[in-house]
Amino acid sequence: MVKKTSLKIAGMSCASCAARIEKNLSKLEGVRQANVNFALEQATIEYEEELVNVEKFKEVIKNLGYDLVNPAPEGKVTLKITGMSCAACAARIEKKLNSLAGVTKAAVNFATEQAVVEYDPAQVKVTDMLRAVETLGYQAARAEEVSRDREKEAREKEIRRLRKELTISAVLTSPLLLAMVLSLVGIDVPFLHNEYFQFIIATPVQFGLGFRFYKNAYHALRAKSPNMDVLIAMGTSAAYFFSIYNGFFAPARPGMMMKELYFEAAAVIITLILLGKYLEAVAKGKTSEAIKKLMGLQAKTARVIRNGEEVDLPIAEVEVGDIIVVRPGEKVPVDGKIIEGHSAIDESMLTGESLPVEKRVGDPVVGATINKFGTFKFEATKVGKDTVLAQIIKLVEDAQGSKAPIQKIADQVSGVFVPVVIGIAAVTFLLWYLVAGDLTAGIVNAVSVLVIACPCALGLATPTAIMVGTGKGAESGILIKGGEHLEMAYQINTVVFDKTGTITKGQPEVTDILPLGGLAADQILRLAAIAEKSSEHPLGVAIYEKGKKEYGSLPDPEQFTALPGRGVMAVVEGKEIYLGTRKLMVEQEITLGASEQAIAKLEDEGKTAMLMAVDRKLAAIIAVADTVKENAKEAIAELQRMGLAVYMITGDNRRTAAAIGKQVGIANVLAEVLPEHKAEEVEKLKKQGKVVAMVGDGINDAPALATADIGMAIGTGTDVAMEAADITLMRGDLLTIPAAIRLSRQTMRKIKENLFWAFIYNTLGIPFAALGLLNPIIAGGAMAFSSVSVVTNSLSLKRFNPYKK
Numbered sequence: 001m002v003k004k005t006s007l008k009i010a011g012m013s014c015a016s017c018a019a020r021i022e023k024n025l026s027k028l029e030g031v032r033q034a035n036v037n038f039a040l041e042q043a044t045i046e047y048e049e050e051l052v053n054v055e056k057f058k059e060v061i062k063n064l065g066y067d068l069v070n071p072a073p074e075g076k077v078t079l080k081i082t083g084m085s086c087a088a089c090a091a092r093i094e095k096k097l098n099s100l101a102g103v104t105k106a107a108v109n110f111a112t113e114q115a116v117v118e119y120d121p122a123q124v125k126v127t128d129m130l131r132a133v134e135t136l137g138y139q140a141a142r143a144e145e146v147s148r149d150r151e152k153e154a155r156e157k158e159i160r161r162l163r164k165e166l167t168i169s170a171v172l173t174s175p176l177l178l179a180m181v182l183s184l185v186g187i188d189v190p191f192l193h194n195e196y197f198q199f200i201i202a203t204p205v206q207f208g209l210g211f212r213f214y215k216n217a218y219h220a221l222r223a224k225s226p227n228m229d230v231l232i233a234m235g236t237s238a239a240y241f242f243s244i245y246n247g248f249f250a251p252a253r254p255g256m257m258m259k260e261l262y263f264e265a266a267a268v269i270i271t272l273i274l275l276g277k278y279l280e281a282v283a284k285g286k287t288s289e290a291i292k293k294l295m296g297l298q299a300k301t302a303r304v305i306r307n308g309e310e311v312d313l314p315i316a317e318v319e320v321g322d323i324i325v326v327r328p329g330e331k332v333p334v335d336g337k338i339i340e341g342h343s344a345i346d347e348s349m350l351t352g353e354s355l356p357v358e359k360r361v362g363d364p365v366v367g368a369t370i371n372k373f374g375t376f377k378f379e380a381t382k383v384g385k386d387t388v389l390a391q392i393i394k395l396v397e398d399a400q401g402s403k404a405p406i407q408k409i410a411d412q413v414s415g416v417f418v419p420v421v422i423g424i425a426a427v428t429f430l431l432w433y434l435v436a437g438d439l440t441a442g443i444v445n446a447v448s449v450l451v452i453a454c455p456c457a458l459g460l461a462t463p464t465a466i467m468v469g470t471g472k473g474a475e476s477g478i479l480i481k482g483g484e485h486l487e488m489a490y491q492i493n494t495v496v497f498d499k500t501g502t503i504t505k506g507q508p509e510v511t512d513i514l515p516l517g518g519l520a521a522d523q524i525l526r527l528a529a530i531a532e533k534s535s536e537h538p539l540g541v542a543i544y545e546k547g548k549k550e551y552g553s554l555p556d557p558e559q560f561t562a563l564p565g566r567g568v569m570a571v572v573e574g575k576e577i578y579l580g581t582r583k584l585m586v587e588q589e590i591t592l593g594a595s596e597q598a599i600a601k602l603e604d605e606g607k608t609a610m611l612m613a614v615d616r617k618l619a620a621i622i623a624v625a626d627t628v629k630e631n632a633k634e635a636i637a638e639l640q641r642m643g644l645a646v647y648m649i650t651g652d653n654r655r656t657a658a659a660i661g662k663q664v665g666i667a668n669v670l671a672e673v674l675p676e677h678k679a680e681e682v683e684k685l686k687k688q689g690k691v692v693a694m695v696g697d698g699i700n701d702a703p704a705l706a707t708a709d710i711g712m713a714i715g716t717g718t719d720v721a722m723e724a725a726d727i728t729l730m731r732g733d734l735l736t737i738p739a740a741i742r743l744s745r746q747t748m749r750k751i752k753e754n755l756f757w758a759f760i761y762n763t764l765g766i767p768f769a770a771l772g773l774l775n776p777i778i779a780g781g782a783m784a785f786s787s788v789s790v791v792t793n794s795l796s797l798k799r800f801n802p803y804k805k
Contacts, residue, residue, distance in 0.1 A: 002046060003046075004046045005104030006044050007042065007097045007099075007107070007117065008042055008094055008108045009021065009066050009069070010067040010068070010069055010093020010096050011091075011093050011136035012038055012089045012091025013220055014418075015091070016417050017066070017089070018036040021066065025057060028047075028052050028056060030048040031045060031052060037094070041084065041093040041109060041110050042106055042108040043061070045057055054104045055123075057098040057099065058096075058101055060095075061095030066093060066099070067097065067134075067135055068094070068095065068100040069117055069132065076116070078142070079142060083137065084138060091108070093108045093136060093138060094107060097133070100119075101124060103120075109463070162277055166274045169271040173205060173267040177264050179264060195243075195261060198243070198264075202240065202264075202267050205266070209274065213233045213273075230418060232450075236265075236447075236451075238443055239263075240262075246261060247261055265776040269451055272777070279788040301313060301314055318334050319383060321380060323380075324336065324380055325377050326365075332366065332367055334367040335364070335382035338362065338363050338378045341361075344356035344358050346370040346372055356372045359376070366388045367382075392479060417762075421449065422450070424449055424453075430442070448770075448774045448775065452768075461751060461754035465751045465754060465793075465794040468747075469797055477736060478727065482726075486747055489693070490744040491709075492692070496647040497648050497666070498648075498650070498697065499660060504626035504660070505626060506697070508625060510622060511607055512607070512623035513620060513622055514622075516620055516621065517617060524620040525622075526551055526554070527614065528577070528579055528620075528622060529551070530554050530556075530572045531560070533556060534556070539608060542624050543610075557572050558571040564675055566584040568580060575615055581610070582611065583672075590611075590618055593618055598621055599611075602623045603653060603656040607623040608625070609622075609653075609656070628664055631734050631735045634735065635734035645690070648661050649670040650673065651673055651674060652671055657672075658671070676703070678701065682707045691710075693737075694707070694711050696711075701713075705726075711727070712728075712729055715732070727740055743800070747797060754790045757790065758790060
């Protein structure tokens with residue numbers, strides 16, 4: 001049996017840690033796929049249960065020197081982790097968590113500083129996970145115990161700490177930098193160039209402010225997973241200790257006015273990297289603003305009727321079944337159903353649609369939406385983590401923690417990058433020392449290679465863009481379940497629409513009743529309405545609603561059988577009634593007589609003609625028409641302008657389907673497809689080499705949504721369809737579909753830009769450094785700002801409007 005698990009890893013300091021863990025996990029027999037997300041500090045593993053287990057994953061991760069953060073008592077827990085310095089820390093924590101016995105899956109997100117762990121409570125406890133993370137030198141707590149205020153305070157504290165360290169480092173480094181500049185122009189200031197003075201100033205920078213790099217490098221090397229901290233520690237140590245040798249032990253060279261000291265190179269590199277870390281921390285805080293906005297939407301209190309009195313209670317104390325009063329201008333506190341009053345509610349937080357929606361008794365209301373006008377009472381049906389807003393927040397958090405397939409490129413490179421760079425640095429040193437005979441140049445150039453090559457930007461390129469992209473989608477009414485779906489949506493070239501409830505409103509009405517026998521139109525309507533009373537099909541519901549409107553309450557049929565894709569059979573007042581398609585009549589060997597011409601005329605008008613037989617004789621044709629959604633034609637035209645092929649799939653007969661297709665501009669119509677065959681039609685398109693998105697809203701669309709490369713569920717549809725979908729469109733507006741594809745394309749563009757610049761930066765920088773054309777200080781500055789530039793480029797997605805053509 002194939003299973004999937006996530007493990008939260010502590011101790012990764014850069015993307016190479018993540019890549020190394022992923023490589024080792026992938027080697028295990030029975031592992032089908034392993035993804036380690038450096039930003040989220042999480043490993044996701046798909047494996048065959050008969051061949052390998054979670055304990056083995058945890059063992060591998062632990063042996064590599066990383067820690068695992070473990071899941072909650074109910075089998076899943078989210079941990080808040082502090083102290084990570086780069087993506088490799090995340091990968092290391094993820095590896096550690098995954099190595100714990102009982103942890104099925106752990107995913108650590110460096111960007112959100114969270115670990116999501118799925119586990120077996122019988123084998124492992126959350127306290128074990130927390131302890132495992134802490135053994136790696138990080139701090140961890142259960143996320144629910146960390147309030148948003150505490151989280152914000154912790155982030156601000158980290159930024160303040162970095163600012164303080166950066167300030168101290170800059171102050172101490174300034175005299176060293178000034179001494180270097182003066183030496184370049186041949187000015188000797190004895191005090192500034194004195195080796196004792198430089199040693200005293202450089203040492204606290206190297207081992208005080210730079211201690212974090214040594215500590216992280218130690219953990220990484222112990223785990224046999226060298227990362228950026230190893231490169232920084234090696235590079236700065238080489239410059240520092242070479243300066244000590246030249247300043248205190250090397251014999252003086254004849255004619256040399258000043259000793260060759262490189263204390264400033266080590267100190268400036270550390271200062272620049274601290275600057276990069278500070279700017280990165282500030283920028284990373286902005287990537288999760290979408291989650292913060294969603295969290296901020298929640299009401300703090302609710303006006304609940306208890307013992308006949310209105311009482312203001314904290315939202316956490318509201319229970320299912322409570323009656324809640326909402327006045328104009330107030331937020332709806334939780335999900336529920338109106339039982340008294342009416343109003344117009346602003347649901348823009350949910351759908352992105354600014355126009356208020358009319359609500360009356362019996363209509364559902366969603367927590368965090370805003371009551372615009374009337375006062376109403378509603379009964380709470382969902383509270384806490386079950387509310388729509390809580391589920392949206394959870395979905396966005398999960399999506400931000402996922403990994404897009406394109407990230408594998410960066411992971412594979414970073415996995416071998418650091419060892420290769422150390423090798424290049426060693427070769428650089430040997431060539432300059434042994435061939436060119438210049439020890440100083442050998443050390444300086446090797447240091448430049450080590451510093452310029454830190455792969456931090458690679459580790460942040462994909463996750464930061466996914467975080468901002470999925471957050472922007474949530475703000476726009478587009479919920480994307482994960483990075484893999486975001487990337488797949490970028491590749492879509494074919495969109496298949498279900499007709500009823502997707503292209504049409506799904507609220508058909510009876511338009512024509514044509515008697516064909518001895519029964520009058522009113523008799524036909526009454527019998528048909530009773531026959532369809534138990535039907536759940538939109539066409540059947542339309543007939544029942546028409547009959548109820550005409551005759552009030554109607555009795556139940558004596559017998560009822562739904563015939564999926566064909567119609568219904570019922571016994572009404574002793575009469576056997578068949579109501580449905582031509583196919584149903586043919587199956588029952590009921591002659592159609594001269595009805596074909598009338599049916600054809602109705603179908604050419606885009607109406608669905610249903611045949612009704614009473615006691616096995618054709619009695620009438622009942623025509624039902626569904627209204628096309630307002631923006632359907634515009635949305636389909638937009639998709640076609642974007643270069644996508646558009647199909648419509650329906651159970652309607654070919655003539656009616658073609659008429660609807662013509663109305664909205666779809667030439668590719670798949671008609672007379674039974675619900676259970678929709679998935680087969682989608683599979684046929686995939687076999688033709690098409691990358692298919694299926695758009696639907698009904699229960700019978702779920703298999704097709706799951707079969708398609710990307711399933712898109714209209715959010716106004718059923719929970720089952722939304723569960724099966726990869727992307728949920730919270731609006732009923734079809735213009736959300738091209739918007740979702742545009743958002744995917746723009747996010748992928750940003751990811752590719754990030755990866756390009758990260759690769760180019762390292763690829764071009766290393767040869768320049770090796771050839772002695774790159775000063776270590778410049779290398780340190782470039783490395784520090786590469787990560788910041790990647791995050792900043794990702795943040796530019798926040799200005800993107802997916803609805804703008």
